[in-house]
Amino acid sequence: MIIIIPSAGKGTRLKPHTLSTPKPLFEVAGKPILSYILEETKKFKPEKTYIIVKYKKDDFKKYLEEKKLKKTILVEQEDKKGDAIAIKNALEKIKEKKEILIFFGDTLIDFDLKKILKEKNNVDSLVFVKKVEEPQHYGVIELEKGMIKSIEEKPEKPKSNLALIGAYYFKDSKYLHKKIKEIIEKKLTIKGEYKLAKALELMLKENKKIKPLIVKEWYDCGRPKVLLEANKYFLEKKAKEKNKKNKEKIIQDNSLIVSPTTIGKNTKIEKSIIGPYTSISKNAIIKNSIIENTIILEGAIIENTIIKDSIIGKNSIVKSSIKKINVGEQSDLHLDY
Numbered sequence: 001m002i003i004i005i006p007s008a009g010k011g012t013r014l015k016p017h018t019l020s021t022p023k024p025l026f027e028v029a030g031k032p033i034l035s036y037i038l039e040e041t042k043k044f045k046p047e048k049t050y051i052i053v054k055y056k057k058d059d060f061k062k063y064l065e066e067k068k069l070k071k072t073i074l075v076e077q078e079d080k081k082g083d084a085i086a087i088k089n090a091l092e093k094i095k096e097k098k099e100i101l102i103f104f105g106d107t108l109i110d111f112d113l114k115k116i117l118k119e120k121n122n123v124d125s126l127v128f129v130k131k132v133e134e135p136q137h138y139g140v141i142e143l144e145k146g147m148i149k150s151i152e153e154k155p156e157k158p159k160s161n162l163a164l165i166g167a168y169y170f171k172d173s174k175y176l177h178k179k180i181k182e183i184i185e186k187k188l189t190i191k192g193e194y195k196l197a198k199a200l201e202l203m204l205k206e207n208k209k210i211k212p213l214i215v216k217e218w219y220d221c222g223r224p225k226v227l228l229e230a231n232k233y234f235l236e237k238k239a240k241e242k243n244k245k246n247k248e249k250i251i252q253d254n255s256l257i258v259s260p261t262t263i264g265k266n267t268k269i270e271k272s273i274i275g276p277y278t279s280i281s282k283n284a285i286i287k288n289s290i291i292e293n294t295i296i297l298e299g300a301i302i303e304n305t306i307i308k309d310s311i312i313g314k315n316s317i318v319k320s321s322i323k324k325i326n327v328g329e330q331s332d333l334h335l336d337y
Contacts, residue, residue, distance in 0.1 A: 001044045002098045002173065005037060006086040007105030008054035008077040013222045017297075017313050022056040023221065024105030025063060027297060029234035029279050030262035033221055034063070036234075037103045038072070043114045047098070050075050050090035051105070082193030084180050091177040098173040102196075104166030108230050110217035110237065120169055124208040127151075127200070128167035130218045138163035139197045141212055148210040153190045153197050164197065165218045179203060224311050231295050232277040235260035255286075264298070281314075 011023035018026075024034040034051075041049065049072040053060045057076060064072055075093065077086045087102060099120075101113075109128065120126055127148060129141055135158035142150040142159040150159070170176045179199040182188075188198045203210060219230035239248075239260035248259040254271050257263070261275035264282035273290045280286070281298040290306045299315040312318060327333055 001046045002094055002100050003041045003044075003046045003049040004052065004087055004090045004100060004102045005034070005049065005105045006052045006077075006083055006102070007034070007060070008052050008086055009106070010055045011106065011222065014224065014227070017311060020314055021297070022053075022059055025059055026221065026227070027279065027281055027295065028108065028221065028227060028230050029238060030264065030281075032063070033108055034105055035067075036108055037105065038067075038069070040111075040113045041101060041103070044101070046071065046101075048073060048093075050093060052077050052086040052090055082189070082195050084183060084194040084196050084199060087196060088177065088180045088184070091173055091180070094173050094177075096174075100168075100170040100173045100176060102166075102168040102170070106221045107166040108219040108221055108234075109165065109167060109215055110233070111215050116213055117169060119211060119213060120171065122209065123211045124171050124175075124203065125200070125210045126169035126213050127210055128165050128215055128218075129162040129212045130165050130215050131161050132163045133161070135161045135163050139195075140164070143212065146211070148200075148204065148212055150204065151197050151200050153195060162212060162214070165215065165220070168196070227295065227311065228277075228293060228309060231279050232293065235262060235277055235279065238262070 007022065007024040009023065011018035014023055025032045038049065051060060051072060052075050054077045057074060060074055064074070075089050077089055127141065132138060136155060139151060139153045140155055140158045140160055141148050141162050141164065152159070176199065179202045182202060183198045184194055190198060200210060217233065219226050221227050221230055250257045253269060255269045256273045258273070258275035261278045263269070263280045264284065266282050267280055267284040269286045271288050272286050274286065275292065277293040278291050280296045283299045284296055285301045287303045289302050289304065291302065292308045294307050294310045294312065296302065296312045297314045300312045301317045302312065303319045305318050305320045325333070
C-alpha cells in the first residue's frame with residue numbers, strides 16, 4: 001500500500017492564519033490535521049507515504065524531522081493546475097503496480113479506515129462520499145445498483161446529495177497514472193484545472209467498478225467555521241475515549257478548566273475560565289480571561305479578554321482592559337467587546 005497526501009495549496013480562505021502555517025499543519029483539537037491522516041493510514045504499515053507540497057514546504061520538512069517519519073517523503077508539485085497534477089507527481093515515483101490510498105491534506109474524516117477498506121475486494125476503486133446539503137458546491141456522484149454510475153464536478157442540477165470528500169482508494173497505481181496522463185494529453189480540464197474526478201470519469205467509461213463509501217463525519221478544513229466545528233467534534237471524541245464527562249470542571253492554578261479542552265506544553269493560565277471546546281497550543285499565556293469554543297495557536301498571549309468562537313494565530317497578542325464600574329439601582333448597562 002502507498003499513501004498519497006496532496007498538500008500543496010495555500011489555503012487562501014484561511015488567511016491570515018495560513019500566511020504563517022500551511023493548512024495541513026494547522027492544529028485541530030491539539031494536533032495538526034496531517035497527524036490525524038498519518039495516524040489512521042499507519043494501520044496499513046504503508047511501504048511509503050508521499051506528501052505533495054509546494055507552499056511552505058520547509059514547514060513540512062521540519063514536521064517530518066520532528067516526528068521522525070522515515071518512510072514519509074515530500075514531493076514538490078511542479079505545476080499547480082489541479083489535484084490530478086499533484087497526484088501524478090507522486091505516481092511517477094512508484095515503479096511497480098501498487099494499491100493506492102489518497103487523502104487530501106486538509107480533510108478530516110472520522111472513521112475506521114482499516115475496517116472500511118474491507119470493501120475493496122472486487123472493485124477497481126473506492127470513493128469516499130458524504131451526504132451534504134448543498135451538493136452543487138462539490139463533485140457529485142450518481143449511483144446505480146450500489147455502484148457509481150457518473151461523477152460531475154459542481155453541477156448546476158446535482159443528481160444526488162452525495163459529495164466527493166477528498167479520499168480515494170485505487171487498486172492499480174499504473175492504471176491510475178495512465179488515466180491522469182490521458183486527461184492531460186487530451187486537455188480534459190474543469191475550469192482550467194486537471195481534476196482527479198476527470199480520471200474517474202474515464203474509468204467509468206471503461207466500465208471499471210467504482211464503489212462509494214459513505215462517511216458520517218467529514219470536515220473540509222478550509223474555512224474558520226469548519227475548523228471550529230472539527231475542533232469541537234474531536235475534543236468531544238477525545239474526552240469520550242478517556243471516559244471523561246463533557247463539561248467536567250477542574251480547578252487548576254486559580255483557573256477553571258471546563259472539558260472538553262486541551263492545553264499544550266509550557267502554557268501558562270492564570271485567573272481564567274477556559275472551555276468548553278477550547279484548544280490551546282504550547283507556549284501560550286492566558287491571564288484574567290474567559291475563553292470558549294476557540295483555537296489558540298503556539299505562543300499566543302491573551303489578557304483581560306472574553307473570547308468565543310475564535311481562532312488566535314501563532315504569537316498573536318490579544319489584550320483588553322478590566323473595567324471598573326459603579327452602577328446604581330434600576331440601571332441598564334451594556335458592555336460591548
